[in-house]
Amino acid sequence: xxxxxxxxxxxxxxxxxxxxxxxxxxxxxxxxxxxxxxxxxxxxxxxxxxxxxxxxxxxxxxxxxxxxxxxxxxxxxxxxxxxxxxxxxxxxxxxxxxxxxxxxxxxxxxxxxxxxxxxxxxxxxxxxxxxxxxxxxxxxxxxxxxxxxxxxxxxxxxxxxxxxxxxxxxxxxxxxxxxxxxxxxxxxxxxxxxxxxxxxxxxxxxxxxxxxxxxxxxxxxxxxxxxxxxxxxxxxxxxxxxxxxxxxxxxxxxxxxxxxxxxxxxxxxxxxxxxxxxxxxxxxxxxxxxxxxxxxxxxxxxxxxxxxxxxxxxxxxxxxxxxxxxxxxxxxxxxxxxxxxxxxxxxxxxxxxxxxxxxxxxxxxxxxxxxxxxxxxxxxxxxxxxxxxxxxxxxxxxxxxxxxxxxxxxxxxxxx
Numbered sequence: 001x002x003x004x005x006x007x008x009x010x011x012x013x014x015x016x017x018x019x020x021x022x023x024x025x026x027x028x029x030x031x032x033x034x035x036x037x038x039x040x041x042x043x044x045x046x047x048x049x050x051x052x053x054x055x056x057x058x059x060x061x062x063x064x065x066x067x068x069x070x071x072x073x074x075x076x077x078x079x080x081x082x083x084x085x086x087x088x089x090x091x092x093x094x095x096x097x098x099x100x101x102x103x104x105x106x107x108x109x110x111x112x113x114x115x116x117x118x119x120x121x122x123x124x125x126x127x128x129x130x131x132x133x134x135x136x137x138x139x140x141x142x143x144x145x146x147x148x149x150x151x152x153x154x155x156x157x158x159x160x161x162x163x164x165x166x167x168x169x170x171x172x173x174x175x176x177x178x179x180x181x182x183x184x185x186x187x188x189x190x191x192x193x194x195x196x197x198x199x200x201x202x203x204x205x206x207x208x209x210x211x212x213x214x215x216x217x218x219x220x221x222x223x224x225x226x227x228x229x230x231x232x233x234x235x236x237x238x239x240x241x242x243x244x245x246x247x248x249x250x251x252x253x254x255x256x257x258x259x260x261x262x263x264x265x266x267x268x269x270x271x272x273x274x275x276x277x278x279x280x281x282x283x284x285x286x287x288x289x290x291x292x293x294x295x296x297x298x299x300x301x302x303x304x305x306x307x308x309x310x311x312x313x314x315x316x317x318x319x320x321x322x323x324x325x326x327x328x329x330x331x332x333x334x335x336x337x338x339x340x341x342x343x344x345x346x347x348x349x350x351x352x353x354x355x356x357x358x359x360x361x362x363x364x365x366x367x368x369x370x371x372x373x374x375x376x377x378x379x380x381x382x383x384x385x386x387x388x389x390x391x392x393x394x395x396x397x398x399x400x401x402x403x404x405x406x407x408x409x410x411x412x413x414x415x416x
Contacts, residue, residue: 041326071101107257128143143167166204198216202256213265229244276300295404350369388415
């Protein structure tokens with residue numbers, strides 16, 4: 001279905017453009033892509049790294065108290081109430097107090113059964129791996145190593161065998177990191193799975209416990225590649241085998257975790273878009289499906305609900321990592337492996353309203369609604385028919401949507 005709308009752009013000369021922004025007094029609770037805000041950080045606090053409970057009704061996350069990735073930090077559990085296509089957050093519960101330490105969990109399987117895991121320097125010295133019950137009771141320290149060797153961070157359980165845990169090890173932030181394996185049923189034996197030839201980070205198990213996901217780069221490089229591997233137990237010392245690179249789009253790919261069906265991974269990436277958003281990537285062919293759509297928010301640290309219906313993530317304004325983050329949640333798009341054909345429906349009855357304001361100077365808001373989900377494209381053309389901006393290109397959920405169009409360097413005139 002093709003619908004045309006006339007937008008008249010007439011920037012005021014000699015004046016700064018007025019950007020479309022939500023006021024701090026009225027925090028945004030839902031974005032035009034359908035994402036719903038679950039936390040409202042106050043002051044310098046920053047909410048990050050969401051991980052669903054096994055029943056999908058709660059989220060565990062890290063709250064840094066002094067800004068994005070700036071400790072000390074605490075672990076918080078947030079109950080969720082699902083109402084039709086909406087999610088209402090409950091009252092937060094601090095389950096691991098900061099105690100002037102960095103307590104940090106990661107997205108993905110950091111909450112399995114009746115246990116959560118995280119890294120912390122709460123006992124002084126190096127960061128170690130801890131587990132506890134989800135209410136913060138029965139805290140057990142899993143690892144012990146000299147502070148001179150660096151820190152143990154980013155722990156996750158194997159969902160099929162919680163006695164096995166993956167983690168990341170690094171002596172500092174600039175030296176290549178290595179992946180490690182903890183075997184709790186073998187007296188917490190630690191085995192390093194990589195040798196530091198590459199910088200390997202953020203390990204995670206697939207939800208069937210069969211495949212390891214991690215990101216890898218050449219030493220001292222930010223060119224992250226998404227990798228998968230399996231664990232060979234045929235000898236006394238476990239090792240990685242069948243190490244493969246996912247053919248993902250060319251972009252910065254970080255904050256990767258598994259989607260619940262083990263055929264897709266979720267990644268914070270920026271293939272040709274202003275800021276990293278969340279994409280689902282088919283591990284077989286690298287086909288990327290966009291999950292979040294925001295030109296002013298950097299979305300990261302995605303995590304899937306156990307039934308695959310929802311994706312939680314952290315988000316903050318711009319790439320500025322001084323900007324505190326909050327936890328958001330969005331409905332997952334239909335994800336079917338590329339090897340299976342799927343008919344994508346049209347959005348059904350589509351109502352595209354006149355943009356407001358029109359004419360406009362700094363920005364204008366375009367609103368539309370659809371009676372059923374499907375693939376939709378929202379593009380802006382100049383008077384010669386040239387596409388000057390693609391605002392939406394992907395799946396949209398039923399309901400009302402709005403998107404802010406900021407012309408930037410475009411010339412004054414009529415657009416469609």
